[in-house]
Amino acid sequence: DVKVTQSSRYLVKRTGEKVFLECVQDMDHENMFWYRQDPGLGLRLIYFSYDVKMKEKGDIPEGYSVSREKKERFSLILESASTNQTSMYLCASSFGQGSRFYEQYFGPGTRLTVT
Amino acid sequence: SQQGEEDPQALSIQEGENATMNCSYKTSINNLQWYRQNSGRGLVHLILIRSNEREKHSGRLRVTLDTSKKSSSLLITASRAADTASYFCATAYSGTYKYIFGTGTRLKVLA
Numbered sequence: 001d002v003k004v005t006q007s008s009r010y011l012v013k014r015t016g017e018k019v020f021l022e023c024v025q026d027m028d029h030e031n032m033f034w035y036r037q038d039p040g041l042g043l044r045l046i047y048f049s050y051d052v053k054m055k056e057k058g059d060i061p062e063g064y065s066v067s068r069e070k071k072e073r074f075s076l077i078l079e080s081a082s083t084n085q086t087s088m089y090l091c092a093s094s095f096g097q098g099s100r101f102y103e104q105y106f107g108p109g110t111r112l113t114v115t
Numbered sequence: 116s117q118q119g120e121e122d123p124q125a126l127s128i129q130e131g132e133n134a135t136m137n138c139s140y141k142t143s144i145n146n147l148q149w150y151r152q153n154s155g156r157g158l159v160h161l162i163l164i165r166s167n168e169r170e171k172h173s174g175r176l177r178v179t180l181d182t183s184k185k186s187s188s189l190l191i192t193a194s195r196a197a198d199t200a201s202y203f204c205a206t207a208y209s210g211t212y213k214y215i216f217g218t219g220t221r222l223k224v225l226a
Contacts, residue, residue, distance in 0.1 A: 004157075031212055042203065042218035043158075050212050058213065090157055096212055103148055104205070104214065106157035 003027075004107040006091050012113045019078040021110055023091030031096040032074035033104065034058075034066065036087040043090065049074055050096060081114045088112075121204055121217040129225050134191040136220040138204030139184075145207045147180055149189050152201045152219070161189075161202075166209075196226045 007022035023032065033048040035058075045058030047066040055066050063085060067075045074093075078085055088111050092104040122137045138147065146165045150158040164171045164180045164187065171178045177190040191198055201219040208215070 033214070035216070040218065043216035045213060045215075048212060056212070088155075092158075103160035103163050104150075104158075105160065106150075108157045109155070111155075 004091060004093055004105050006089075006107040006110050008110050009108060010111050010113075012115065013078075013081050014115055015082060017078075017081050017114075019081050019112070019114075021076040021078075021089055021091075021112070023074045023076070023093075023107055024072055025074075025093040025105070026072065027093065027105070028071065029093035029095055029105075030071075031094045032068065033092040033094075034064075034074065034076045035090045035092065036060070037090055037109075038087050046076065081112075083114050086112060086114045121202070121220040123220060124218070125221040125223070127223045127225065128194055130194060130196055132194055134194050134198070134222055134224070136189050136202055136222070138187045138189070138217055140187075140204075140206045140215075141185060143209050144182075145209045147178075147187050148205045148207070148214075149176075149178060149187075150203045150205060150216075152203065154200075158203065191222075194222075194224045196224050198222060199224045 004025045034046045035043040037043050044060050049055045049068040065077045088109050090109045091107040094104045095102040148163045149161045152158045162173045162178050164178050175192045180187045201221050203219045205214045205216045
């Protein structure tokens with residue numbers, strides 16, 4: 001079974017702190033994604049990566065950065081956390097070869113609260 | 116902006132009834148996928164239908180795709196209380212790695 005793990009289920013941070021959210025997948029997937037999920041807004045794509053060291057901005061990248069140094073690990077970084085970044089953060093991975101797309105496998109999510 | 120829009124936003128039915136939810140999208144897609152999310156958890160993939168397919172089945176799930184209308188529907192037959200969850204459609208644009216998720220349909224199945 002494909003497994004996507006996220007470093008924390010719940011996280012509480014203070015405004016201005018630097019926050020790292022880690023995601024690891026064990027299926028050698030090329031693509032990895034970070035979403036945030038807010039009530040009434042659904043899932044919104046923050047960043048995605050289609051290969052090691054490659055990344056592309058999603059719909060809401062402001063205030064976030066990412067790192068993918070190894071194929072199995074994709075990190076989301078909040079450089080200076082703000083209260084409007086309080087949200088559920090979901091990591092996902094998928095195969096992706098050219099224009100053929102496959103299903104995404106999601107981690108359990110990290111509920112981040114910034115106070 | 117979200118491309119996939121689910122309809123209805125919320126649905127409440129009795130156990131044993133069928134549940135139908137719809138998804139509309141705006142541009143050309145490679146495939147369309149449906150996911151389920153139980154409260155406070157990650158999403159679980161249910162079914163994928165490619166742009167050249169019209170209908171697909173998986174157990175009690177039936178998905179249709181109408182590319183001329185840019186819409187898809189998910190039918191859950193003989194619903195169970197365990198089907199209570201939010202259901203999302205996700206579209207994969209042609210020529211890009213991005214997936215766009217809708218805002219979801221909240222399904223409640225009453226025992």
